Amino acid sequence: MKLWSGRFGKDTDALVNELNASISFDQRLYKEDITGSMAHAAMLADRGIISREDTDAIIQGLRGILADAEAGKIAFTADNEDIHMNVEALLTARIGEAGKRLHTARSRNDQVALDFRMYVREQIPVITGEILGLMEVLCRQAGKYQTAVMPGYTHLQRAQPISFAQHLLAYAAMFRRDVTRLEDCAERLNECPLGSGALAGTTYPIDRHQTAKALGFEAPMGNSLDGVSDRDYALELLSALSILMMHLSRFSEEIILWCSWEFKFIELDDAYATGSSIMPQKKNPDVAELVRGKTGRVYGDLMSLLTVMKGLPLAYNKDMQEDKEPVFDAVDTVEMCLPVFAAMLDTMTVHTDNMRAAAGKGFINATDCADYLTKKGMPFRDAYTVVGQLVAACGQKGKTLEELTLEELREVSDLFESDVYDALNLENCMALRGSYGGPAVSETKRQIEEITAFIKARSK
Structure with a gap:
């Protein structure tokens, strides 16, 4: 018999039962459901709503159900229908009438x-722990390749010289934001809806x-309607x-490209x-x-x-x-992807010679050539035009x-002196880009130190 069957005069159609039931997926919430129920029962006793004897029986019974569930002894x-009614039915079967009092002042x-x-x-x-683990790998790999020159790209065209370290650290910066987004979500969701009842409190x-304090929340949610209808936290999680x-x-995508014979x-x-x-020759990423x-x-x-x-x-x-299946699926997917992705990066072999050879083509020091002329006194826009003419001449020659x-x-500018070759050297081009956030070793070192400190602050 359904726990809500009093109002109804006939049994639920079998197809409706199948459509209505959520236990196939929400059973993974058994621990949260039992933990919340124990806090609720303790509060009911403290407020004199049910007897201490009944509460003790309820909590003892719930502990037994939790232990059996974790041992795989419960089907x-x-x-x-759902995890809530399963737990309540099991509890009542084990401890009798006291189990029927658990749902006092509460709704599913x-x-x-x-x-x-x-x-x-x-x-x-x-999830944040797994992201931090990935960031550790990136910092470790970046530390090895701070002087490894590679072409930086825009429009997937070779653009300017950077280091492999800086490229890796760009992703570390992205993952750092992912961590803080999830932390923001955790901070906002940390209000307790328990006690909102069906919608109007009790x-x-x-x-x-x-109950909020017992369950580790900062406070109860301030509006009971919002308490039962809010799923912003789930949407924020999915967005993050x-x-x-x-x-x-x-x-x-970049790893796939970098693994190809073309790169x-x-x-x-x-x-x-x-x-x-x-x-037989294939090795697929x-x-x-x-x-x-x-x-x-x-x-x-x-x-969804x-x-x-x-x-x-x-x-x-x-x-x-x-709401649950999309969140469960996303969490499972992310928690599966992150550790294997980190291990893949941690064990890869980096061909710095191929990176350097690619950097030597595509005129990625053209901006440095224009900057050279600008530092000699030529307006940048004129320098840009002069270097464009040189690139065209290089193409012909x-x-x-x-x-x-x-x-x-x-032939195109008498401002050129022999020191221009130092300015055009790719290692120098990269090393001199010491502006904040750039590829110079001083800057990649700073980035690694900052990201490492960020990780350590969250690993205590």
């Missing part, structure tokens, strides 16, 4: 709001501050995870690549490709929940049962800028 059933609406909020709160430090003299996956996807900047360890069933592909999956999770929530009136609606003779350079 939750669709007959009881504020129960699920609590359970889900606690789940999201618990997953955020797991006539019982409950103490919502007590979507941005995180976008960063991983961009990085994956050959890196080679992945055999443990993090796969082969072909027909082409499948980890990066899968992460790139799974990004769309997490985007879909975000759009946004669409569910977009037209819902206050307060709770059954549509909101659709099959030379790079640094391969032009001084006589050839002076």
Whole structure:
């Protein structure tokens, strides 16, 4: 018999039961549900709403259910629809009448709001910890390649010389923002909906501050309608995870390019690549490709929940049962991608000679040549035009800028002196870019130190 069956004169249709039941996925909230129920029962006793004897029996029974669930000894059933009713039915079966008093001054609406909020709160430090681990790998790899010259790109065209360290640290900066976005989400969600009831609170003299504190929340939510209908925290989580996956996807695309024979900047360890069933020479960057592909999956999770929530009136609606699977899927996807991605980067082989050879082509020191003339007194726009003419001449002669003779350079400007070759040297071009955030070793060292401090501050 359903726990809510008193109003109804016939059994629920089997197809409705199948549609209505959520235990197949919300059973993973059993720990949060039991933890919330124990805090609720303790408060009921403290406020004299139920007896201390009943509360002791309830808490003891819930502890037993939790232990059995964690040991895999409980088979939750669709007959009881969801995790809340499963736990209550099990409790009542074990301790009798006292179990029926647990739901006093509470609704499944504020129960699920609590359970889900606690789940999201618990997953955020797991995910941020994995991001920090990835950032550690990036810092470690960046430290090895602070003087390794590679071409920086815009429009996927060679643009200016940078170091491989700076390229890696750009992603570390992105992941740092991902951490702070998740931290912001955790801070905003840290209010407790328990005690909101179905939507309008309760006539019982409950103490919502007590349950909020017992469950580690800063305060109870200030409006009971909002308490049961808010899913902003889930949307914020999905948004933050979507941005995180976008960063991983961009990085994956570059790894895929760098592994190709056309680039050959890196080679992945055999443990993090796969082969072909027909082409024996192939070594495929499948980890990066899968992460790139799974990004769309997490985007879909975000759009799914946004669409569910977009037209819902206050307060709770059954549509909101659709909130959990997208969040569970996104969390599972991210928590699977991050550690393998970090391990892939940690074990890759970097071909700095190929990076340097690529940097030697494409006139990526053209801006430095223009800056040289500007420092000699020529207006930058005129210097830009002069260097453009030199690049065109190089194209005709099959030379790079640094391969032009001084006589050839002076044909377009008599400001060129022999020191121009120092200015055109790619290592110098990179090393002299010491402006804040640039690729000079002094700056990549600073970036590594700052990111390392950021990681350590969160690893205490």
